[in-house]
Amino acid sequence: MARIVYSGLVDSIRGSIAGTTFQGNKYGFTVKRKPRMVLPVSPLQQARKVILARVTKSYKSLSSVQVTSWDNFASTYPQYSKKNPEAELSGHALFIRINCWRLLAGLSILQTCSLTLIDEPVWSVEPNTAFSTGVYLNWYSGELTDFSGWQFLLFVSGTRPPTQKFKGSRARFMITGALANDTDYDFLPEYLAQYGYEPTADDIVVMRVLLFSLTSAQWFCPWDFLYEWFDPFPAV
Numbered sequence: 259m260a261r262i263v264y265s266g267l268v269d270s271i272r273g274s275i276a277g278t279t280f281q282g283n284k285y286g287f288t289v290k291r292k293p294r295m296v297l298p299v300s301p302l303q304q305a306r307k308v309i310l311a312r313v314t315k316s317y318k319s320l321s322s323v324q325v326t327s328w329d330n331f332a333s334t335y336p337q338y339s340k341k342n343p344e345a346e347l348s349g350h351a352l353f354i355r356i357n358c359w360r361l362l363a364g365l366s367i368l369q370t371c372s373l374t375l376i377d378e379p380v381w382s383v384e385p386n387t388a389f390s391t392g393v394y395l396n397w398y399s400g401e402l403t404d405f406s407g408w409q410f411l412l413f414v415s416g417t418r419p420p421t422q423k424f425k426g427s428r429a430r431f432m433i434t435g436a437l438a439n440d441t442d443y444d445f446l447p448e449y450l451a452q453y454g455y456e457p458t459a460d461d462i463v464v465m466r467v468l469l470f471s472l473t474s475a476q477w478f479c480p481w482d483f484l485y486e487w488f489d490p491f492p493a494v
Contacts (some may be wrong), residue, residue, distance in 0.1 A: 408437035
């Protein structure tokens with residue numbers, strides 16, 4: 259740390275420049291290097307960064323026809339920025355979004371975006387209490403609906419008080435699959451791997467379900483809901 263004596267030309271300097279901080283206190287004016295904080299990166303965060311880098315690189319290799327297919331979808335079916343509802347997302351932004359989800363689901367890069375929308379399924383998500391583990395996700399629709407063409411991603415949070423406001427960033431990716439009617443998916447192994455414990459009866463977690471089309475940039479906004487862990491039934 260160094261002390262500063264100002265002249266008639268410069269009587270004060272405040273703030274930081276390139277990591278150097280100028281400040282004043284009761285002892286006078288000082289200048290010092292501002293420490294550069296390096297936040298730790300978890301394996302999950304690193305995996306997401308790798309996915310984003312791969313998708314970004316893939317966009318640069320698209321043909322003009324493929325780029326146009328994404329731009330056409332963006333202009334035909336406008337989608338808006340989460341932080342700025344008045345800003346329409348570009349074809350490039352839709353390509354990045356959908357393909358990051360696809361790689362997270364273990365699918366390949368979608369290079370050409372279809373302009374045809376597929377039917378939106380009528381669906382609900384319910385915990386299935388008929389299984390011994392008590393942690394099955396059940397897709398069920400009361401109507402005969404074609405689920406083909408949709409993929410789901412499931413994110414689950416750690417245990418939390420029911421009054422705590424939920425933040426989507428606190429939910430971790432668990433499982434993925436092609437949407438199918440009356441189909442069950444067990445995510446307990448993934449939950450144990452992510453959090454290292456199994457919640458007890460009546461603990462609250464939050465599930466986030468996201469659906470996206472396998473052929474275009476069509477998708478559902480994430481749906482968040484509380485899930486109350488229950489005592490598993492004895493295995494039959």
